[in-house]
Amino acid sequence: MSTSERRRNYHGPVLLSHGFRAFFLLSALWAALAMVIWVAMLSGADILPMAFDPFSWHAHEFLYGYLGGVIAGFLLTAVPNWTGRLPVMGIPLAGIVGLWLLGRVAVATSALIDWRLVMLIDLAWGLTLLGFLAREVLSGRNWRNLPVLTLLAVFIGGNALFHIEAANAGAAFEGTGMRLGLAAALLLIAFIGGRIIPSFTRNWLVARGAKRLPVPFNRGDGLVLGLTVVTLTGFVVVPEATFMRWLMLACGTAHLWRLARWQGLRTTAEPLLWVLHLAYAALALGFWAEAAAGFGLIAAAPARHVWLAGAIGLMTLAVMSRASLGHTGRPLHANGGTTATYLALLGSVVMRVLAGIVPDQVWLLHLSGTLWFLAFGGFALLYLPVLARPRLAAKPVSGPRRA
Known part of the structure; x- marks a missing residue:
C-alpha cells in the first residue's frame, strides 16, 4: 500500500x-x-x-x-x-x-x-x-x-x-548536556532552514514575476555549515576558551551573509515568509550575542535567549503554522491572528533580552512570559480547528512548496 x-x-x-x-x-x-x-x-x-x-x-x-x-x-x-x-x-x-x-x-x-x-x-x-x-x-x-x-x-x-x-x-x-542539545537544534535550523527558506522564498517570488531570486545552495553555504559545526563543537567542548568569542563573531557574520542572499527584504507582504527570515537572523545574531557575552559586554543569560527564544522559538512557531496550513490543504498565507502570534513572540524575545541587560526590572521578565504565553496559547487556539479537522478538499495548488 x-x-x-x-x-x-x-x-x-x-x-x-x-x-x-x-x-x-x-x-x-x-x-x-x-x-x-x-x-x-x-x-x-x-x-x-x-x-x-x-x-x-x-x-x-x-x-x-x-x-x-x-x-x-x-x-x-x-x-x-x-x-x-x-x-x-x-x-x-x-x-x-x-x-x-x-x-x-x-x-x-x-x-x-x-x-x-x-x-x-x-x-x-x-x-x-x-x-x-x-x-x-x-x-x-x-x-x-x-x-x-x-x-x-x-x-x-x-x-x-x-x-x-x-x-x-x-x-x-x-552544563554540557544543555549545550549539546542546543548545538544540535541550531545545526538543524542551519541545515533544514537553509533548504526551506530560500526554496519557499524563491517559489513565492517566482509566482509574482520577480527577477531577483534567492541564491541556491552552493559551495558558500557548505562552508558556512562547516564553520557552524566547528563553532558549535567548540561551544560544547571548550565554551570558555578565548578563541571562541572570535569564532562566534565570525560564524554569526557568515550566517548573516548567507541570509542576505535569500531576498528576505522582498517578503514583507507575507508573514509566513518574513518570520522564517527573521528566525534565521536570530540564529546569526545569537552567535554575535554569545561573542558579546564572551567579551563581557552583556550577561550570558540574555545572550543565550537570542538563540533559545529567538532562533528556536520563532523558527518552530513559523514552521508549525506553515506546515499546519500546507498539509491540511489551506492557503499558504498568514492571517491576522497568525501574524499576531509572530509579533507577540518577537516582543517576548526583545523583553527577555532587555530583562537581562536592564538591572532590577523583573517586570520585563513577566512581560516576556506573558507575550510568550499569548504567542503559543494563541497558536493552539487558532490552529486547533486546523489540526483537529480533516484536510480540506483538494484544489489546484500553486505557490510555495510545503514544509
Missing part, C-alpha cells in the same frame, strides 16, 4: 493521522503552560514535586520538552515525504505521543521517582522516533537526510547527559 493509499484508508482520529497534528498542538500547549509554571516559580511558588532546580527544569522543558515535540511532529511528517515510504499514524503514532507526554510528567514529578527511571522514561519517545526514522531513511536509501538523523541522535544524547548532570551536579542548565 502506497503512502497516499494508506492515508486515504485511515479512519481513526484526525489528530493521529499525521505526526504534525498532535505534536504541534500539544507542544504549543506545553510551551504556554510551562511558561505559566515558570513565572509562578519566579514568584516563589513551589508547585511541582521535581528533583530539578527551577532553572534546569525551565531550560530542559523548553529545549528537550517543547522543542523535542516540535521536532517529532516535523520529522514524522517530513520523512515519509522525503523517502516515499509509509507514514506513522493511528496507534503507533499515539504511542510516540504518549511517550512524549509521559516524559513531561516524569520530569515534573522527578522528586518522586529514581532519576535513572525518569531519564529512561524521558528518553523513550526520542529513541522510538530515532528508530523509526533510521528505518525509513536507511530502507529508502535517503542518504541526503542522514545528517538530520545524526543530529537527532546527538539531541537525544544531550538529553541523557542533561539528566545525568542534573542528578550529580545540580545546575544542569549550565
Whole structure:
C-alpha cells in the first residue's frame, strides 16, 4: 500500500493521522503552560514535586520538552515525504505521543521517582522516533537526510547527559548536556532552514514575476555549515576558551551573509515568509550575542535567549503554522491572528533580552512570559480547528512548496 493509499484508508482520529497534528498542538500547549509554571516559580511558588532546580527544569522543558515535540511532529511528517515510504499514524503514532507526554510528567514529578527511571522514561519517545526514522531513511536509501538523523541522535544524547548532570551536579542548565542539545537544534535550523527558506522564498517570488531570486545552495553555504559545526563543537567542548568569542563573531557574520542572499527584504507582504527570515537572523545574531557575552559586554543569560527564544522559538512557531496550513490543504498565507502570534513572540524575545541587560526590572521578565504565553496559547487556539479537522478538499495548488 502506497503512502497516499494508506492515508486515504485511515479512519481513526484526525489528530493521529499525521505526526504534525498532535505534536504541534500539544507542544504549543506545553510551551504556554510551562511558561505559566515558570513565572509562578519566579514568584516563589513551589508547585511541582521535581528533583530539578527551577532553572534546569525551565531550560530542559523548553529545549528537550517543547522543542523535542516540535521536532517529532516535523520529522514524522517530513520523512515519509522525503523517502516515499509509509507514514506513522493511528496507534503507533499515539504511542510516540504518549511517550512524549509521559516524559513531561516524569520530569515534573522527578522528586518522586529514581532519576535513572525518569531519564529512561524521558528518553523513550526520542529513541522510538530515532528508530523509526533510521528505518525509513536507511530502507529508502535517503542518504541526503542522514545528517538530520545524526543530529537527532546527538539531541537525544544531550538529553541523557542533561539528566545525568542534573542528578550529580545540580545546575544542569549550565552544563554540557544543555549545550549539546542546543548545538544540535541550531545545526538543524542551519541545515533544514537553509533548504526551506530560500526554496519557499524563491517559489513565492517566482509566482509574482520577480527577477531577483534567492541564491541556491552552493559551495558558500557548505562552508558556512562547516564553520557552524566547528563553532558549535567548540561551544560544547571548550565554551570558555578565548578563541571562541572570535569564532562566534565570525560564524554569526557568515550566517548573516548567507541570509542576505535569500531576498528576505522582498517578503514583507507575507508573514509566513518574513518570520522564517527573521528566525534565521536570530540564529546569526545569537552567535554575535554569545561573542558579546564572551567579551563581557552583556550577561550570558540574555545572550543565550537570542538563540533559545529567538532562533528556536520563532523558527518552530513559523514552521508549525506553515506546515499546519500546507498539509491540511489551506492557503499558504498568514492571517491576522497568525501574524499576531509572530509579533507577540518577537516582543517576548526583545523583553527577555532587555530583562537581562536592564538591572532590577523583573517586570520585563513577566512581560516576556506573558507575550510568550499569548504567542503559543494563541497558536493552539487558532490552529486547533486546523489540526483537529480533516484536510480540506483538494484544489489546484500553486505557490510555495510545503514544509
